[in-house]
Amino acid sequence: MKIFNKRYWLLPLLIFMGSCAEEREDPELITSTYYPLLIGNYWDYSVDETIYFGEEDFETENYFFRDEIADFYLNDAKELVYLVHRKKSTDRNAWENEQVYTLTLSNNRIIKNYNNQQKILLVYPLSQDFSWNGNALNNEVEESFFVESTGSYILDQFAFPDAVKVRINEEDDLITIRDNRYEVYANNIGLVESYYEVFRYCSRNDCLGEQIIQEGRFTHLRLINYGKL
Numbered sequence: 261m262k263i264f265n266k267r268y269w270l271l272p273l274l275i276f277m278g279s280c281a282e283e284r285e286d287p288e289l290i291t292s293t294y295y296p297l298l299i300g301n302y303w304d305y306s307v308d309e310t311i312y313f314g315e316e317d318f319e320t321e322n323y324f325f326r327d328e329i330a331d332f333y334l335n336d337a338k339e340l341v342y343l344v345h346r347k348k349s350t351d352r353n354a355w356e357n358e359q360v361y362t363l364t365l366s367n368n369r370i371i372k373n374y375n376n377q378q379k380i381l382l383v384y385p386l387s388q389d390f391s392w393n394g395n396a397l398n399n400e401v402e403e404s405f406f407v408e409s410t411g412s413y414i415l416d417q418f419a420f421p422d423a424v425k426v427r428i429n430e431e432d433d434l435i436t437i438r439d440n441r442y443e444v445y446a447n448n449i450g451l452v453e454s455y456y457e458v459f460r461y462c463s464r465n466d467c468l469g470e471q472i473i474q475e476g477r478f479t480h481l482r483l484i485n486y487g488k489l
Contacts, residue, residue, distance in 0.1 A: 292365045294382060294424060294445040297342050302328040303450055304352070304485040310478045315462060318473075324349045325358070325481065327451075328489060339366050371397065382445065386410070386424050394428065403428065413444055415453055415482060422447035434471060436463050454481040 305325045312318040331343040342363045347355035361374040369392075370382040378397035383390070391406035405426055413423035428441035437460055444453040459476035462468070 292370055292382075292384070293447050294386065295363065295370050295450045296448060297329065297340070297363055297365060298488070299329055299332065299342075300488045301450070302326060302487060302489055303483060305454075305481040306484050307482075308478075308480045312459065312473045312476045315467075315472055315474060324352050324484075326355060329363075335364070337366070339364055380405070381443070382424075382426070408442065413446065413452075415444070416484075418446075418452065418483065420446040420449070420452065423452065434461075435469050436461055438471075438476075449483075449486060451481075452483040454479070456480070 303326070305327070307323050307325055308320075309322075310318055310320045326347045326349070328345050328347070329342050330345045332340050333343075335341050344361050344363055346358045346361070348358040349355045359374070361372060364371045364373070368384040369380050372379045372381050377400075380392060380394050380396055383392045386407055388407055388410050391404050393402050394405040395401065395403045405428055407424055408427040409425045411422070413420045413425065423444055423446040425442055425444045428443065429439045430442075432438040432440065438457065439459075440455065440457040442453075442455050443451060446452045456477065456479040459473045459478075462470070462472040462474045
């Protein structure tokens with residue numbers, strides 16, 4: 261009986277694959293180390309939030325979010341689009357569906373799409389002081405995201421040896437507006453902190469300069485757990 265040697269059967273295929281690889285002109289893909297995109301990855305966050313409706317009129321809430329990459333599909337550009345299911349809980353036992361958004365690694369950019377609005381969260385390779393227009397894919401005014409810091413980062417019980425802090429805005433004229441926003445991403449983990457503090461101060465003559473909040477929102481997400489389901 262003649263024994264078929266599978267090495268010889270594979271040889272033409274390997275040669276063909278090698279020749280195809282040599283002819284490709286596509287740029288080398290850079291993997292998303294600061295936002296790992298894999299089915300089953302999840303992140304739990306504690307959330308502190310205060311919403312201001314008017315002077316001395318506000319509501320404060322403390323709850324939890326769980327973001328889980330639940331599925332993916334191919335878009336028209338043959339790129340993987342990952343579906344992220346966000347759930348909300350007050351006790352981390354009973355979870356309710358909150359929203360769905362997508363994440364895509366396209367042209368070395370992490371793009372988040374929520375409510376048909378695309379934001380460019382990260383652009384690889386990341387380096388200190390590197391900046392980009394986070395609103396380049398939507399109709400909003402240009403907004404400069406930049407890498408404020410890199411390296412170790414401590415957040416509550418976590419000590420991340422390799423993280424990037426992306427500054428979205430930092431403004432406070434002490435009279436009319438305060439806009440303080442940033443996000444922190446840890447290598448091989450993903451988003452670990454999101455800070456959003458946008459207020460409009462009372463600007464009437466009787467309260468101008470007193471930093472009385474007229475309206476706005478404060479939301480602070482902090483990672484408390486992560487892994488793979």
